[in-house]
Amino acid sequence: MALPRRVYRQPVPAGPGRRPAPWSRHHRTVFAELIDGPLAHLPSGRFNANNAWLSCIAIAHNLTRAAPTLAGRPHHTARAATIRRHLINVAGRITRHAREVTIHLPERWPWQHNWRRLFTTAHAPPA
Template sequence: MDPAVKAAIATIPEDAWEMIEYTDSIRDEATGQLISKAEVAEVAFTAFRSRKKAERVDGRLVVRRIPDLNPNKVEQPTLFDVYRHHAFFTTTDKTTMGTVAADKTHRGHAIIEQVHADLKGGPLAHLPSGVFTANSAWLVLAVIAFNLTRAAGLIADRAGRLARATTATIRRTLISVPARLARSARRITLHLPEAWPWQTAFERLFTATHAPPPAAAS
């Protein structure tokens, strides 16, 4: 959001904004709140204008705006709506990808980049090795572990923090648990930490994964 981008956004007429609703709510980067709707518009934009003419790039500035709901920013109601803007630049022709489609594609890229960051902070930090087949096998195992870990977090805490937590957080809270196994009378007892804040989530996950299989339909 440099001065050139802000100036370009200011030229977008009010009737150019188009309302969109998200099937899956997205999390606002600034406030952390879940957003189910927003407005999008676009304006022609030239990138790298400080360079010589041959190096400038013409394209589109696609902008998503949402109401500023940060209560610490405005102490009293304002006379007009206050918005925060999120913009990105693309050279894709509008006839190929409209404003709404471009915004959807951009949000999809943001999601996969979060997955990449999660994997790079875990098993992919050990890549690459000098053997291609070893890299391939390690990547497959990393993705399997990632999917299972995220599924565990969702089962354990569907409406809470673990449902959207990174795999590192799930490993720390549900997997790397300072527990102890005890055997008595041919039974195994798992002793978990006392006053453990993740007890309810762990019990929910344990119950779901160790439940008997569903009865076959007759």
């Protein structure tokens, strides 16, 4: 029985008139983020369960990658773990008073301006 031969796409070496593929580093980073994160926890051997999990992974990944675009420049090229640590997993306290909801964020928090820009852009009134 012959084993299948795997063909891996190699980037074109740099030289006169040739550039390496610009997508290669980006794709490796995206795959590494997904494999180290949610893809390591596929729930079962059942197709439907894994299909639902992969759909949730795709939605969460796209939202995580869209957040730094709205938040500002420092997080634009950050990895998913950094985005989660700086913008998503925020230690805040939610209070209600007189039918108003208030979020109390940490004082002297270095990413508060980026988080506030993301929040106001995501919750802006419809145009």
